[in-house]
Amino acid sequence: MESNGNEELSRIIDELKSLKTEKSNIEHRISALEAQLRKIKVKKDDEMPNSNGSCTSTVKSFVDSSFGHGLSPNMIYRYSRHLLLPSFGVQGQSNLVKSSILVVGAGGLGAPALLYLAACGVGRLGIVDHDIVELNNLHRQIIHTEAYIGWSKVESAAAACRSVNSTIQIVEHKEAFRTSNALEIMSKYDIVVDATDNVPSRYMINDCCVVLGKPLVSGAALGMEGQLTVYNYNGGPCYRCLFPVPPPTTACQRCSDSGVLGVVPGVIGCLQALEAIKIASVIGEPLSGRMLLFDALSARIRIVKLRERSSQCKACGENAALTQQQFQNFDYEKFTQSPLSTSPLKLNLLTPTARISSKEYSEKVAGREAHILVDVRPTHHYKIVSLPNSMNIPLPTLEDRLPEISSALKKEEERRGVNTGSSACLYVICRRGNDSQRAVECLHKMGLTSAKDIIGGLETWAHDVDPNFPTY
């Protein structure tokens, strides 16, 4: 009976798996065909005066340029609520339709920014990203759907934008934004939206905007806070005027390490779309020379007046004159001491004898070897998931809590009745295997020279030992 049940179970799981793959392929085919169909329809619509189809070719002569603003009947209907705004109107919309905007990053900031920019009728919208859609993106990157997990973010975002507005041109740049391609890509657009998630990209995009004289709508979000500024516009400062020295790597945090409340980049991304629209349509007072600070927890928005353009600035200062060649040769990863890619840091601090693999550790557990496992992650990480029988001692408290480790080791030795001469082992684990190495270094210094770290941390444990162990 039981073996029958198991067979049944694996048959169902296999069938589900293959059906899901099939479903995802069909969904992609449908969306590609729909996009094609829309393109054909748009061409036809543009040839016809009225999208409602109520009056057709007889009044064709009215259309084209006869209204004096270049907006087709289709556009007039689609963007009517914009046209009804006295301060925006036909002029604003015509400007918008003629503009081109590049959004670098189709993540938490880029998601809402792209959707609004597509919806509002920007003439040409470029999307740069080299990442793929992952399940842990979806809580904030609302442009992507479950069907696109594992697919390129650019393809996913472009499909979503096209399904909102098939009448605009969407350009897919499925590549990492680097000094080698930045000038070429950016030069084709009027306005740049920085929706990236790392320090070197922010300096690189800023410098490229300065070199090419493009306004930069820069947004950032982490945790419960967001920041927004328009740089290099109307004589205002650039990013380097404010932050000539990059932050140390210890102060650079990523959403994948520190977390972010999904709606926070959503708010900032929407505001980025708003600022880009204001610049493109030439209305209002863009956020140049000012920085908006959004505090989600206290529901506060502050706007701080910024400094003027710095004459000493290495990018836009009086004697700077950053050339395209200099930009292309600049090493942004070296300058900021952090990688352009989002892949997490991989430290290698210890000698191989001070480390064991997660597989080796699982064998030691199975062999009931006398040992203590110290998990040095922050407590709120430990609460998400942890290995059985581990003790949580967050890295910053390690030194103070050394006696706890020593007494736990003693207890384990007594409990297991370890023979004199040998002793219980001490293993250290963290999320990805960096902090565990730092901890082992510290433990060695404090005399616990047998301490070893588990290479690659819980992520590797989940990958190599227990596929059902949750990752985050």
Place this chain on the structure above:
Amino acid sequence: MDAIGTENTSKNVDSTHEGNENTSVEIKVLFFARARDVTGLTDMPLVVASGSTAENCLYELMSKFPSLKEISNCMVLALNEEYISESTIVKNGDELAIIPPISGG
């Protein structure tokens, strides 16, 4: 000489007006982003000698929170929501904001 004399008097008048302490001023410090993480605070009152600059205030803060040093080269300082340089003198009741950049997205 006259001008200096007037300045001194007006300073004295000011500080007596604002409180009994005529040798110190109290400001409110606002922390953002990483500054908020390392201090564990969103804001705090800070008493400094009158005539102190923003740099003096930062020095005080760093002795209270040594880990603030980490971001001391990379932050915007704003006094009452306007960018200032470190040499700006703070006055009683001012709000000094410490704004390191966020890079996430």
